[in-house]
Amino acid sequence: MSRTLSPELRRALGERIRYYRELGIHDFYRREPIPGAQAEPAPVAFIQPEQREEMSPRKAAVAVPVVSEESIFEVIASKPEYGVADPVKALKMIREDLGDCTRCRLHKQGRKQIVFGVGNPKTELMFIGEAPGADEDQQGEPFVGRAGQLLNNMIKAMGLEREQVYIANIIKCRPPNNRTPERDECETCSPFLMRQIAVIRPKVIVALGAVAAKSLLAINDSMANLRGRWYDFRPAGARSSDPNWTSAKLAVTYHPAFLLRDPRQKKEAWKDLQRVMKELGLKPPAKAAE
Ligand code: SF4
Numbered sequence: 001m002s003r004t005l006s007p008e009l010r011r012a013l014g015e016r017i018r019y020y021r022e023l024g025i026h027d028f029y030r031r032e033p034i035p036g037a038q039a040e041p042a043p044v045a046f047i048q049p050e051q052r053e054e055m056s057p058r059k060a061a062v063a064v065p066v067v068s069e070e071s072i073f074e075v076i077a078s079k080p081e082y083g084v085a086d087p088v089k090a091l092k093m094i095r096e097d098l099g100d101c102t103r104c105r106l107h108k109q110g111r112k113q114i115v116f117g118v119g120n121p122k123t124e125l126m127f128i129g130e131a132p133g134a135d136e137d138q139q140g141e142p143f144v145g146r147a148g149q150l151l152n153n154m155i156k157a158m159g160l161e162r163e164q165v166y167i168a169n170i171i172k173c174r175p176p177n178n179r180t181p182e183r184d185e186c187e188t189c190s191p192f193l194m195r196q197i198a199v200i201r202p203k204v205i206v207a208l209g210a211v212a213a214k215s216l217l218a219i220n221d222s223m224a225n226l227r228g229r230w231y232d233f234r235p236a237g238a239r240s241s242d243p244n245w246t247s248a249k250l251a252v253t254y255h256p257a258f259l260l261r262d263p264r265q266k267k268e269a270w271k272d273l274q275r276v277m278k279e280l281g282l283k284p285p286a287k288a289a290e
Contacts, residue, residue, distance in 0.1 A: 077237070081199060085241050087121035090199040094192060098172070104188040106173035106181075113140045117168035117196055124203040124280055125165045126248075127151065128193070129255060130211040131181050137174035142167045147256040151208070154256065158273055159282050166200055168193055170215045186215045194235035201245040204276055205233055209255025216250065226252040227272060230279075251276050 080097055081090035095116050101107060115132040118141050127143075135145030143151045152162050171181045171189040181189075197205070207213040213226045216233065233250035240246075253272035254265050277284065 079195060079238070081195065081241075082239055083241060084199075087199045087201075090241070091117075091121050091196060094195050094199065098192050101172070101189075104171075104173075104185045106171065106175060106185055106189075109173075109176045111173040112137045114172045115140055115142050115169065115174075116172060117166060117193075118142060119162070119166035120164050121166065121200055123164060123166045123200060125160070125276070126197065126200060126202040126205045127155075127165060127167045127208055128205060128212050128216065129167070129169045129208040131169050131171045131178075132174040133178050133257075134174065136169075142169050143256070146260060150256040150259060154269070154273060157270070157284055158277050159284050166196075166202070168196060170212055180211060181215075190215060191237055194238040197233075197235040197248065198238035198240040201240055201242055202248045204279055205248045205250045206272075206276060207250060207252045209258060212255070213252040217252075223252070223254065227254075227268070228275075249279060251279075 079094075081093040084090040084093060098114065098116065101114060111132075115136050119126075129143060132142060133145055133147070135148070136142050142148070151167070155162055155165060170186050170193060172192065173189075175181055175185070205216070207216050210223050210226070213223070214220055217226070217231055219226065229251075231250040231252075232247050234247045251272055254269045259266050259269055276282075
């Protein structure tokens with residue numbers, strides 16, 4: 001028998017499914033109620049919490065279609081920017097909606113300012129990193145320190161300027177001591193990023209580093225497995241004003257900060273970027289190609 005779920009319950013179910021997927025659980029079944037028994041309890045996970053750490057990460061298939069959990073339930077709550085065709089205006093509305101955000105603990109752990117995102121709102125190419133660092137927190141712009149300089153060089157090598165792409169992070173406030181963002185912080189903050197993506201409607205998204213890739217794709221896997229393939233990415237819970245845009249192609253490469261620590265991997269990152277360039281029909285400037 002079908003029944004209508006409340007928006008809160010649907011969102012909670014979507015979050016729970018995402019959580020199970022991070023644990024490597026992808027298949028669910030529904031228990032039939034036992035006649036005369038009490039109301040059915042919440043779905044039972046196939047493993048107990050103490051077993052989670054021992055699970056080997058689920059290997060991604062050759063092509064991994066990423067489906068928005070909320071699309072399963074067709075729940076997309078109305079947002080101020082919906083129906084606004086101009087991406088500049090729509091991004092401003094998202095920024096206003098974010099406000100002086102206190103939605104997660106990071107607002108009281110030493111952030112100087114929110115780092116919303118920067119670049120061309122009409123771009124075909126977005127880069128998404130993990131979180132602001134000290135320089136970004138200071139300047140209010142993503143990727144402005146040494147890693148930012150390297151990202152600029154990577155963008156230049158693709159035959160583009162920084163101003164031609166859009167750059168953002170999974171979370172918008174600097175975690176203390178640049179620690180890795182917690183899962184709940186990512187889940188609280190990333191809906192705003194999803195809305196930014198839906199407004200910008202990029203053709204290609206490049207996830208910079210494992211944290212960004214795993215958070216965007218809800219796949220727990222090694223960088224070696226995550227790189228080198230395309231993913232169909234739909235921003236969960238966000239709606240684009242363009243009905244013709246439903247998803248972006250997503251590629252994974254190394255975070256520039258990692259490349260600073262291990263420059264030998266730059267060649268691998270360049271291979272990733274070349275695949276992106278091919279997809280976008282970009283040609284590198286003569287000097288950039290190695
Ligand atoms: S990280 Fe995101 S959700 Fe958390 S306080 Fe900052 S803007 Fe808000």
